[in-house]
Amino acid sequence: MxxxxxxxxxxxxxxxxxxxxxxxxxxxxxxxxxxxxxxxxxxxxxxxxxxxxxxxxxxxxxxxxxxxxxxxxxxxxxxxxxxxxxxxxxxxxxxxxxxxxxxxxxxxxxxxxxxxxxxxxxxxxxxxxxxxxxxxxxxxxxxxxxxxxxxxxxxxxxxxxxxxxxxxxxxxxxxxxxxxxxxxxxxLRPAPLPLPNEAFDAARVEIIDCSVGTGTDLFSHAVHAGADAVVLAGTGLGNAGPGFTEAVQDAVRAGCFVVLSSRVPEGPVIPTFGDGGGIDLVRAGALPAGDLKPPQARILAALLTSQPATPEQIQHVLTASPSGSNSS
CATH class of the missing domain: 3.40.50.1170 (L-asparaginase, N-terminal domain)
Known part of the structure; x- marks a missing residue:
């Protein structure tokens, strides 16, 4: 018992x-x-x-x-x-x-x-x-x-x-x-992160969906409104439409973290495409979310930015977090 x-x-x-x-x-x-x-x-x-x-x-x-x-x-x-x-x-x-x-x-x-x-x-x-x-x-x-x-x-x-x-x-x-x-x-278990502190309560992390014809207005508004981070729910392997590469670059320069996830239910973000795709978004400063989908990527970003963390620390957690398992 x-x-x-x-x-x-x-x-x-x-x-x-x-x-x-x-x-x-x-x-x-x-x-x-x-x-x-x-x-x-x-x-x-x-x-x-x-x-x-x-x-x-x-x-x-x-x-x-x-x-x-x-x-x-x-x-x-x-x-x-x-x-x-x-x-x-x-x-x-x-x-x-x-x-x-x-x-x-x-x-x-x-x-x-x-x-x-x-x-x-x-x-x-x-x-x-x-x-x-x-x-x-x-x-x-x-x-x-x-x-x-x-x-x-x-x-x-x-x-x-x-x-x-x-x-x-x-x-x-x-x-x-x-x-x-x-x-x-x-x-597989990663090393634990610190418990959320009071700053976590006020963390501002927005999710912006990337669909056909989506413009950058909402993304830029979130940045200008004081978001600590923005999660891009990208298409496919992690892509976004025209204008997002420049918008991501502007956001990062302004001190706002950008995490690149995917709206696809299964599979990781793998920056592959140029011409405004994942390769260009990452070069502009977006941090690939690995296998995390937007809602969980948002929670991780809120926890880390409220502690606070550097882009290198956030990327380390995103890439170090395991996606596999040991079979019994």
Whole structure:
């Protein structure tokens, strides 16, 4: 029997229908644990009760600090965090970046609310507790357990709004067969970064999408409005249209970091094309995001620019962060 700390933040798993007002996160974590099998000892703490689409960077800092405090408790073997699925990929990734303990942190949530005919939250929470309690998942960092599959936080993305398991990407670390957890891979772990500080709360990092005919006006506005960094959601291997090479160069000269990601769901940024493509954007000062997609690249940029970091340090983290895994 393991001792697991459950931290509640809200989300669909804590939501009920208000009729015409839609679903609203309203239930505290004590209500959610009533169906647990009690195979393990659990202690609970509510950090907030909110839909994850409402969270601010300051909330993510609170979650990260609470998880760190729980991990430092010698009586705690692992941590579970209940969270809305809208932005779970961002919060989980932030915690993975700063994770400095062998104990696992496991995020979970639900696709259906508590008062639906068949809520999935109770089963997901049961599996997340079992994953956090597993000695086989020590030293695997921050994970997301949902619909019987346990994935790494890095690379995770919300891929389907209606699927029972809405997540894709990342490394599949384990899966459940019945009540049994089967570990299939162990993510490679980078050195942890410092916890976010108060400056993180006010970090300004914007995402600019590059599509057919997209101009540089919004990009330049973000820079002039004081953005600490801008993430370009480039096309393909990391490209942007006419004018972006010059706009990136101007942004970098003004002290604004530019991170080049890709809007493509799978695969890394590999600067390949000239004529305003990735090769020229990088020469202008953009930092390739590797395999990070725009939402997670934004979280990394917010963390690093708030500490602060140099372009060389940011590029080192982007290139040093692992994308592979060790098979079990």
């Amino acid at each position: 393991a001792s697991i700390r459950i931290l509640g933040t809200g989300g669909t798993i804590a939501s009920r229908s208000t009729g015409g007002g839609g679903l609203v996160a309203s239930e505290r974590i004590e209500e959610l644990i009533s169906t647990l099998s009690r195979r393990h000892t659990v202690t609970v703490r509510d950090l907030m009760v909110s839909g994850s689409y409402r969270l601010q960077l300051s909330d993510l800092r609170v979650i990260a600090q609470a998880a760190r405090n729980a991990l430092l408790d010698s009586t705690v073997d692992g941590v579970v965090i209940t969270h809305g699925i809208d932005t779970m990929e961002e919060t989980a990734f932030l915690l993975d970046l700063v994770h400095a303990s062998p104990k696992p942190v496991v995020f979970t949530g639900s696709s259906r609310p508590l008062d639906s005919a068949s809520p999935d939250g109770p089963h997901n929470l049961e599996e997340a507790v079992n994953a956090a309690a597993s000695p086989d998942l020590r030293d695997t960092g921050v994970l997301v357990s949902f619909g019987g599959v346990v994935r790494s936080a890095r690379g995770l993305r919300y891929a389907s709004t209606l699927a029972a398991n809405p997540f894709a990407g990342g490394t599949e670390v384990a899966h459940f067969i019945g009540d049994s957890l089967h570990v299939t891979a162990r993510p």
